[in-house]
Amino acid sequence: MTRANFPRWLLVPAVLGALLVAVPIGAMALTVDWANFGALITSEASRAALWLSLRTAAASTVFCLLLGIPLALVLARTSGTAATLLRSLVLLPLVLPPVVGGIALLQAFGRRGILGHTLDVLGLEIAFSTTAVVIAQTFVAMPFLVLSLEGALRAAGTRYEDVAATLGAGPTTVFTRVTLPLALPGLVSGTILAFARCLGEFGATITFAGSLQGTTRTLPLEIYLQREGDPRAAVALSLVLVAVAVLVIGFTRARPGSLSAGTS
Amino acid sequence: MKTQTIRYAVRSSIALTGLLALAACGGSDSGDATGSGANSTATQSNSSSAPARTLTVFAAASLQKPFEEIGDAFEKAHPGVTVKFSFGGSSGLVAQLQEGAPAHVLATANEATMDKAVADSLISGTPTPFVSNTxxxxxxxxxxxxxxxxxxxxxxxxxxxxxxxxxxxxxxxxxxxxxxxxxxxxxxxxxxxxxxxxxxxxxxxxxxxxxxxxxxxxxxxxxxxxxxxxxxAINIYPIAALKSATDAALATEFVSAITGADGQAVLREAGFAAP
Known part of the structure; x- marks a missing residue:
């Protein structure tokens, strides 16, 4: 913003673009019932939803890391048709409507899904449980981590890894001591993005996990339900999610270059 | 299809112009500015297309199949009339009407929701119960x-x-x-x-x-x-013409089609009981 080295007329659509986001968010902040704000967001149902959201999003983020870090490494260090196909597959939830993801999860893990019988034998009941929420969130959020980390790994290159290997470090030591620290900014921003996506998950959860207070009704589901019963509570809770989102963006912004590492 | 896309494009640009106007004057009457902009295009596109009339019906989701059937018969009996439906949760429909959505007729899945519309002076006359559901x-x-x-x-x-x-x-x-x-x-x-x-x-x-x-x-x-x-817990479904209806006579005729013998027969077929 220091020098205007762009055509001035571009300012008009740029301002419009910014307003498209700012006006609705601002309107929500203006219409919220501030006098009862505290009561609205601390009702039993609201607290249960917020607590469930935080717990499930944290658990899902851990699963995203456990599965997503190896995936990102494999994708960053391989090439060819197979790698391209694998990348397209892993990124699919990013472009799929979440409802479609929920339906797909039902076909796999649902009671009558292809794995349903096996899970039943093992005594695992996934439908309508908090586990289902975590699976749904991991499904939709993992691509954010993989995309971000793979970019960082590719940007870091393999030079230091090669040097460490010639100095006698084993593959696992190289991975934990060289590869991951080098890609840390991408890993951090990917983790934050994945956590934020988990918090906002709605479509796959309501399709796959159902909606029950304290078990599967996360904050977005509670907001959607409150729209019918108490619209003021829906607006107040929405503002809470906006505040969380602002915090998340703040975290990412606090690390300069961390986002660009993921997208380069 | 193409004209539809253009219409959407025109409407959204008008809404965006509203945003810009809002930015310029910094007023708080945001809803009015954008809302009236969108409405005026709607009427423009209607009048330019043909002398045809459009009847918009907001109805509870459970009414979809029988209402579409009755709507088809209504179109046949009223040449030049197009019946458009918006089906959804009753509370959501009333919320849309409160925000100024243009429509002629409202049918809800229970009386409590219709009462909200009545309390907000959205309804013309008194609602008529037309079916019940258990x-x-x-x-x-x-x-x-x-x-x-x-x-x-x-x-x-x-x-x-x-x-x-x-x-x-x-x-x-x-x-x-x-x-x-x-x-x-x-x-x-x-x-x-x-x-x-x-x-x-x-x-x-x-x-x-x-x-x-x-x-x-x-x-x-x-x-x-x-x-x-x-x-x-028997749910009574009421139907009513809306005050905002641009063609009040046509709205009343549609309500009569639902409460009349032919409409009731279609609704019975779908499993609804008498109110």
């Missing part, structure tokens, strides 16, 4: 949990899905539970009756409470089980 237990065709009556829904290990108490079908479920003196512990409280039906249809749930008409429209994948306690 709850039924819905189970997958093979009835895996062996449900025979309402009391079976409280058996432990039975996965029951209900509507959330905040939505009309959930309120009905709650009063049925009260009158039967039982407390069902659902595994999920869904947003709408179609979501409950979906969970039972896919076999995820063993049973649910939905309307008789939902079971009738769902085909052979599910079956309905009547239960005597359903009488304690």
């Amino acid at each position: 709850l039924q237990i819905v189970v997958p065709q093979d009835n895996p949990a062996g449900i025979t009556g309402l009391a079976d829904l409280t058996k432990s290990g039975t996965k029951v899905v209900l509507c959330a108490p905040a939505v009309p079908c959930g309120a009905a479920s709650t009063s049925v539970e009260k009158s039967a003196g039982i407390d069902i512990k659902p595994v999920s409280e869904e947003q709408s009756v179609t979501d409950v039906l979906g969970k039972v249809r896919s076999g995820e749930a063993d049973a649910g409470l939905v309307y008789v008409t939902d079971v009738a429209g769902a085909g052979t994948e599910v079956k309905g089980i009547d239960f005597p306690e359903a009488k304690s």
Whole structure:
């Protein structure tokens, strides 16, 4: 913003673009019932939803890391048709409507899904449980981590890894001591993005996990339900999610270059 | 298709211009500025297309099949008239009308929701009750949990899905539970009756409470089980012409088509009972 080295007329659509986001968010902040704000967001149902959201999003983020870090490494260090196909597959939830993801999860893990019988034998009941929420969130959020980390790994290159290997470090030591620290900014921003996506998950959860207070009704589901019963509570809770989102963006912004590492 | 896309493009640019105007004057009357902009394009495009008339009906989701059939017959009987429907949850429809959505007729799934529209002076005249609907237990065709009556829904290990108490079908479920003196512990409280039906249809749930008409429209994948306690929660559906209707006579005619013999026959076919 220091020098205007762009055509001035571009300012008009740029301002419009910014307003498209700012006006609705601002309107929500203006219409919220501030006098009862505290009561609205601390009702039993609201607290249960917020607590469930935080717990499930944290658990899902851990699963995203456990599965997503190896995936990102494999994708960053391989090439060819197979790698391209694998990348397209892993990124699919990013472009799929979440409802479609929920339906797909039902076909796999649902009671009558292809794995349903096996899970039943093992005594695992996934439908309508908090586990289902975590699976749904991991499904939709993992691509954010993989995309971000793979970019960082590719940007870091393999030079230091090669040097460490010639100095006698084993593959696992190289991975934990060289590869991951080098890609840390991408890993951090990917983790934050994945956590934020988990918090906002709605479509796959309501399709796959159902909606029950304290078990599967996360904050977005509670907001959607409150729209019918108490619209003021829906607006107040929405503002809470906006505040969380602002915090998340703040975290990412606090690390300069961390986002660009993921997208380069 | 192409003109439709252009129309959307025009409408959204007008809404965006509203945003810009708002930015320029920094006023707080945002809703009015953008809202009137969008409305004026709507009327423009209508008048430019033909002398044809359009009737917009807002109706509860459960009315979709019979209303579309009655709408087709209405179009045939009134050359030049196009009937457009917006089906959805009754509360959501009333909320849209409160925000100024243009429509001619409103039909809701219960009287409480229509009362909200009446209280907001959206309705012209008094609403007419035209059908009623009761709850039924819905189970997958093979009835895996062996449900025979309402009391079976409280058996432990039975996965029951209900509507959330905040939505009309959930309120009905709650009063049925009260009158039967039982407390069902659902595994999920869904947003709408179609979501409950979906969970039972896919076999995820063993049973649910939905309307008789939902079971009738769902085909052979599910079956309905009547239960005597359903009488304690009969939903009356009212219909009314809206004050904002641009063509009041046509709106009244449509209401008559629904309450008349032919319309009622279609609704009976779909499983609805007399009000």
